[in-house]
Amino acid sequence: MTGIAKSKKVAIVRCERTEESCPGTSCLTSFSERKHTFKDYDENAQLVGFFSCGACPGRRIFRLIRNLKEETGIDVIHVASCILKETPFPKCLHKKDIIKSIQNMGVEVVLGSDAKWEKEIELKKKEGKLEDYESIDELLDGAGHW
Numbered sequence: 001m002t003g004i005a006k007s008k009k010v011a012i013v014r015c016e017r018t019e020e021s022c023p024g025t026s027c028l029t030s031f032s033e034r035k036h037t038f039k040d041y042d043e044n045a046q047l048v049g050f051f052s053c054g055a056c057p058g059r060r061i062f063r064l065i066r067n068l069k070e071e072t073g074i075d076v077i078h079v080a081s082c083i084l085k086e087t088p089f090p091k092c093l094h095k096k097d098i099i100k101s102i103q104n105m106g107v108e109v110v111l112g113s114d115a116k117w118e119k120e121i122e123l124k125k126k127e128g129k130l131e132d133y134e135s136i137d138e139l140l141d142g143a144g145h146w
């Protein structure tokens with residue numbers, strides 16, 4: 001789920017519940033300033049979509065990504081930090097399924113959309129709850145997730 005190539009068509013999916021209070025500023029500025037998980041994109045990379053999952057259990061994911069593929073030839077979907085983190089956001093019980101759904105449609109997944117996910121990973125490493133990025137996949141399963 002890592003390895004960002006250049007000049008990509010990029011979209012961000014976020015949590016519908018978080019959308020009620022978040023205007024998306026952190027995600028959008030992170031992309032426009034090429035920071036955090038967007039830092040390796042060049043100036044030609046385009047943000048071609050910014051959408052919510054459609055409420056639990058991610059009911060709009062398939063349709064939106066199908067349309068993005070048809071209309072834009074989307075390359076990469078960033079799964080927003082609000083889907084991945086558990087505080088202060090509502091815990092998502094469907095994050096792993098959301099990630100797999102995107103991958104099953106042949107679109108690359110990158111975890112995180114701003115500084116919050118990076119900070120979470122660093123914090124969990126310091127606490128000894130995470131050794132490396134290879135551990136993330138197991139943690140996203142749910143039961144063992146922080």
Ligand code: SF4
Binds near residue numbers: 018055056058
């Ligand atoms: S499926 Fe997850 S990301 Fe989507 S609304 Fe529910 S908690 Fe949020």
